[in-house]
Amino acid sequence: MEVIKEKGMQFGGWFKYNWINNLLFSTAIILLVMLILQTQALGFHYDSFGDWFAAWSRNLTNVLRNNAGIGIIALGMTFVIISGGIDLAVGSTLVAVGAAIMVLMDTGPGGLLGQMGITGFPAYALAVILGMGTGLVLGELTGFLITKGKIPPFIATLGTMQLFRSVTQHFMQGYNPAVPKGFLPLASFKFGNLMLMPIIYWLIIAVVMYIVATRTVFGRQVYAIGSNERTARLSGINVIRVKRRVYALMGFLVSIAAIIQVARIGSMDYANAGAGYELDAIAAVIVGGTSFAGGKGSMIGTVLGVMIIAVMNNLLNLWGVPPFLREAFKGAIVIAAVLMQRKEKEL
Amino acid sequence: MKLEMLNIVKSFGANDVLKDVNFSLEGGEVCALLGENGAGKSTLMNILGGVVLADSGRIIIDGQERHFNKPLDSLDAGIGFIHQDLNLIDDLAVYENMFINHELKKRNGLLDISTMCDRCEEIFERMDVKIDPKTMVRELDASYKQIVEIARALMMEAQIIIMDEPTTSLTEPEIERVFAMMENLKEQGVGMVFISHKLKEVVHICDRYTVLRDGDMVAEGMVKDVTVNDLAKFMVGHEVRTESLQRERSLGEEVLRGENMSFQRCFKDVSFSLRAGEVLGFTGLLGDGRSELFRTVFGCNTEYRGGIYLDGKKMRIKSPKHALELGIGYLPRNRKENGIIKDMNILENGTVVIWPRLVRRFLINRNLQREKFQANVDGLRIKLENDTDRIGSLSGGNQQKVVLAKWLSADPKVLILDNPTQGVDVGAKEDIYDIILDLADAGMAVVVLSSEAQEIIRVCDRALVMYHGEIRGEVSGDVMTEENIMRLATGGQVKQIGEAEHGSN
Numbered sequence: 001m002e003v004i005k006e007k008g009m010q011f012g013g014w015f016k017y018n019w020i021n022n023l024l025f026s027t028a029i030i031l032l033v034m035l036i037l038q039t040q041a042l043g044f045h046y047d048s049f050g051d052w053f054a055a056w057s058r059n060l061t062n063v064l065r066n067n068a069g070i071g072i073i074a075l076g077m078t079f080v081i082i083s084g085g086i087d088l089a090v091g092s093t094l095v096a097v098g099a100a101i102m103v104l105m106d107t108g109p110g111g112l113l114g115q116m117g118i119t120g121f122p123a124y125a126l127a128v129i130l131g132m133g134t135g136l137v138l139g140e141l142t143g144f145l146i147t148k149g150k151i152p153p154f155i156a157t158l159g160t161m162q163l164f165r166s167v168t169q170h171f172m173q174g175y176n177p178a179v180p181k182g183f184l185p186l187a188s189f190k191f192g193n194l195m196l197m198p199i200i201y202w203l204i205i206a207v208v209m210y211i212v213a214t215r216t217v218f219g220r221q222v223y224a225i226g227s228n229e230r231t232a233r234l235s236g237i238n239v240i241r242v243k244r245r246v247y248a249l250m251g252f253l254v255s256i257a258a259i260i261q262v263a264r265i266g267s268m269d270y271a272n273a274g275a276g277y278e279l280d281a282i283a284a285v286i287v288g289g290t291s292f293a294g295g296k297g298s299m300i301g302t303v304l305g306v307m308i309i310a311v312m313n314n315l316l317n318l319w320g321v322p323p324f325l326r327e328a329f330k331g332a333i334v335i336a337a338v339l340m341q342r343k344e345k346e347l
Numbered sequence: 348m349k350l351e352m353l354n355i356v357k358s359f360g361a362n363d364v365l366k367d368v369n370f371s372l373e374g375g376e377v378c379a380l381l382g383e384n385g386a387g388k389s390t391l392m393n394i395l396g397g398v399v400l401a402d403s404g405r406i407i408i409d410g411q412e413r414h415f416n417k418p419l420d421s422l423d424a425g426i427g428f429i430h431q432d433l434n435l436i437d438d439l440a441v442y443e444n445m446f447i448n449h450e451l452k453k454r455n456g457l458l459d460i461s462t463m464c465d466r467c468e469e470i471f472e473r474m475d476v477k478i479d480p481k482t483m484v485r486e487l488d489a490s491y492k493q494i495v496e497i498a499r500a501l502m503m504e505a506q507i508i509i510m511d512e513p514t515t516s517l518t519e520p521e522i523e524r525v526f527a528m529m530e531n532l533k534e535q536g537v538g539m540v541f542i543s544h545k546l547k548e549v550v551h552i553c554d555r556y557t558v559l560r561d562g563d564m565v566a567e568g569m570v571k572d573v574t575v576n577d578l579a580k581f582m583v584g585h586e587v588r589t590e591s592l593q594r595e596r597s598l599g600e601e602v603l604r605g606e607n608m609s610f611q612r613c614f615k616d617v618s619f620s621l622r623a624g625e626v627l628g629f630t631g632l633l634g635d636g637r638s639e640l641f642r643t644v645f646g647c648n649t650e651y652r653g654g655i656y657l658d659g660k661k662m663r664i665k666s667p668k669h670a671l672e673l674g675i676g677y678l679p680r681n682r683k684e685n686g687i688i689k690d691m692n693i694l695e696n697g698t699v700v701i702w703p704r705l706v707r708r709f710l711i712n713r714n715l716q717r718e719k720f721q722a723n724v725d726g727l728r729i730k731l732e733n734d735t736d737r738i739g740s741l742s743g744g745n746q747q748k749v750v751l752a753k754w755l756s757a758d759p760k761v762l763i764l765d766n767p768t769q770g771v772d773v774g775a776k777e778d779i780y781d782i783i784l785d786l787a788d789a790g791m792a793v794v795v796l797s798s799e800a801q802e803i804i805r806v807c808d809r810a811l812v813m814y815h816g817e818i819r820g821e822v823s824g825d826v827m828t829e830e831n832i833m834r835l836a837t838g839g840q841v842k843q844i845g846e847a848e849h850g851s852n
Contacts, residue, residue: 211710221702223690224688224691227688230684231685234686236668236670236671
C-alpha cells in the first residue's frame with residue numbers, strides 16, 4: 001500500500017497519508033481515541049456540566065500524576081534506546097536514590113542532616129541536590145561499565161539492577177526513616193483540589209529533553225551514534241563520552257522521579273518500589289515510536305506513549321477488566337506498536 | 348569432467364556486466380580468470396555457482412546443458428564455489444562445518460559424530476593434509492580454513508572448484524600450503540578456476556588463462572606462452588582514458604610525514620611525505636594495507652610503531668576527534684557503513700563534524716549550519732531539492748559529495764580520500780576529480796587511496812604502490828602508467844621508458 005502526498009488532497013487522503021507516514025500522528029490519534037473511550041466509560045451521569053468536568057479532570061490528572069515518574073524515566077530511556085542501548089537498572093536506581101534522600105532527611109535520630117544540625121528548607125535542598133548527585137553517579141557507573149568495560153548494556157544493567165537494589169535493601173533493613181512533613185508539598189502541593197506538581201515537573205522535563213534531543217550537539221550526537229556508530233566515530237564524535245553522558249542523564253532523571261515519589265508517598269518499600277519500572281518505561285518508549293535498533297525516535301512520541309499506556313490502564317479499570325488481564329493489554333499494545341513501525345519501514 | 352560456458356550475457360540495469368563471454372575448463376587443470384575490478388569475473392563465477400542468473404547463454408557439463416537456479420543446483424552438478432570471504436562458522440568444529448546442512452544421524456536421531464569425523468579424515472588424507480576434525484575452526488589459520496572449505500567442496504563430490512582470490516589474506520608459507528594441495532587435486536583430475544590479481548601466483552600455479560575486461564573476453568591461452576607483463580597488459584588494455592588531469596601548481600611546505608610506520612601484518616616500515624598543494628596517490632591490490640595505514644593516520648588505531656609528523660612535529664594521534672582537531676579529514680571507503688548516517692537528513696550529514704562549532708547559546712544554530720553547508724553545496728555542485736530530505740534520497744554521487752562536504756566544512760589541512768569514487772556514476776566521478784584538483788590548487792594536501800590505476804593517474808602528482816603492506820615503489824610523470832602500477836602492485840618491477848618490451852622479469 002502506497003499513499004502519495006499531493007496537493008488538494010481530501011481529508012481522507014490526508015489522514016491516510018499521515019497515518020502511514022507520520023508515526024507521531026498515528027500515535028496521537030490512538031491516544032485521542034483512548035481519551036474519547038475513557039470519557040465515555042466515565043459516563044455522563046452527573047448533575048451538572050461542572051460536576052462532570054470536575055470528575056473528568058480529576059480522573060485524568062490522577063492518571064497522569066501516577067505516571068509522571070514513569071514519564072520522566074521514559075524520557076531518559078528514550079535517549080538510552082536511541083543511542084542503541086538499554087537500561088534495566090532504573091527501578092533499582094530509584095530505590096537507591098529514594099533511600100539516600102530519606103536517610104539524609106530523616107527526622108528521627110538516624111537522619112544524617114539532622115545529626116549535623118541542618119533542618120528545614122536547607123535540609124530539603126541539600127537532600128534533593130545530593131539525591132540527584134547519587135543518581136548521576138550511579139548512572140555514570142553504568143555508563144563506565146558499558147563504555148570502558150565494554151559490557152553489553154543489557155548485561156551491565158542487569159547486573160547493576162540486582163546490585164543497587166540488594167545493597168539498598170541490606171542497609172535499610174530494620175530502619176524506617178520518617179520524611180519531614182515540610183518536604184511533602186514538593187509533590188503534593190494542591191492547585192484548587194488538583195495535585196499537579198508531578199505533572200508539571202514531567203512536562204517541564206519533557207520540553208527540556210525535546211530541545212536537548214533536537215537542538216543540542218549532545219542530542220544530535222546521540223542520534224548519530226545510534227544510527228551508525230562507525231560513521232559517528234569517524235566523524236570525530238567522542239562516542240565513549242556521549243554514551244557515558246546518556247547513562248548519567250538517565251540516572252539523573254531517575255533521581256528526579258525518586259524525589260517526586262518520596263515527596264508524594266512519604267515512604268518507600270525497598271523491596272518493591274520501582275519494580276517493573278524499567279519494563280514500563282521501555283514499553284512506553286517503544287509505543288511512542290522509538291526504534292529499538294537505535295537512531296530513530298522522539299521525546300514527543302515517548303510522552304504520548306506513556307499517556308497511551310496510562311490512559312489504557314485507566315480505561316481497562318473503568319471497564320472492569322480484572323487486574324491480571326490488564327497486563328496482557330499492555331503487552332499487546334507494545335507488540336502492535338512494533339508491527340506498526342515495521343509497516344512504516346517497508347514503505 | 349569438462350565445463351563449457353557459452354555466450355554468457357548479463358546486465359544489471361543499464362550496466363552490461365558480461366557481453367557474450369565464453370569460458371571453458373577441463374578436469375585436472377587450473378584456469379586463471381583475470382581482470383580488473385568490475386571486469387565481470389565475479390559475475391561470471393556467480394552465474395556458474397548459481398548465485399545469479401544469466402540473461403542468456405548456456406552452461407554445458409560433459410556435453411549436457413545444465414540450468415543453475417540456485418547455489419544448490421550448481422553444487423549438485425559437482426561445482427564447489429569457495430567465496431573470498433570464507434563461509435565457515437568459527438565457533439563450530441571442523442567436522443561440523445564440513446557436514447553443515449548434511450549432518451549424519453544415527454538411528455536414534457542423535458548426530459553420528461564418529462562417522463562424520465572418519466569421513467573428514469578420509470578426505471583430508473586424499474588431500475594429503477593433517478587436520479583434526481574436532482578442532483574448532485577459530486583455531487585454524489587462514490590457509491587451513493581455505494583448505495577446509497576446499498575439503499568440504501570435495502566431500503560434496505565437486506569436480507570443479509572455483510576459488511575467488513584465495514590467497515589475499517594468506518602469508519607466504521600459507522600460500523605454499525594451498526598451492527601444494529592444488530597440485531595434488533590436479534593430479535586427481537579436479538578442475539579449478541583461480542581468480543586472482545596476483546599475476547606471479549597465476550604464472551606459478553595455473554595452466555591456462557582467460558582475461559576479462561569490461562565484460563568482454565579479451566584474451567585466453569596457455570600460461571606457459573606468456574609473461575606476467577603480458578597478462579598485466581591484457582587486463583589493462585590500451586583504449587582506456589588515462590590522460591592525467593594534472594595542472595601546473597607550486598607545492599608548499601611538507602605537511603604530513605610518516606616514518607617507518609608498522610602495524611602487525613597490515614603494513615610494514617612505511618614512510619611517505621606529503622606537501623601542501625600536492626595530490627599523493629596510494630594504490631595496490633585489495634588487502635595491501637593502505638586503508639589500514641591511513642586509518643592509523645586518522646587516529647583509529649593507536650598501537651602502531653613509527654612516527655607521524657604534522658608540520659614537522661611528531662604527533663601521537665589519539666582518536667578521530669583528535670585528528671579532526673589537528674586538521675586531518677578522512678573520507679572512508681564503503682560509504683554506507685562508514686560515511687553516511689542513514690537516519691539523519693542531508694544537512695545534518697553534511698555538517699556532523701562541525702556541530703560543536705555551530706553552537707550559539709547552547710543550541711546548534713540552524714542558520715549558521717545552513718550557511719556553512721550551502722557554501723559546499725554550491726562549491727561541490729550537489730544536486731538536492733531540500734536539505735532536510737533523507738540522505739538516502741540522493742544518488743550515490745551526490746551522497747558521496749555530501750560526505751565530502753562534511754569534511755570540507757571542517758576546513759582540513761590534510762584530506763585523506765579512501766576510494767573517493769566508489770559507487771559513483773561517471774559524471775560525478777569527473778566532478779570529484781575536479782574538486783580534488785581545485786582543493787590542491789587552494790593549497791590543501793590530498794591523499795587519494797584507490798585500487799583503480801586510472802583514477803590514480805588522472806588525479807595524482809605521484810603515487811606510491813603498495814604490495815603486502817610495504818611500499819613497492821613510487822611512480823610519477825611518464826613512469827606513472829597503468830602497466831607499471833599493475834606490475835608494482837603484483838610484486839614486480841617498474842619498466843623504465845625506452846626499455847625493451849620483454850626486458851624485465
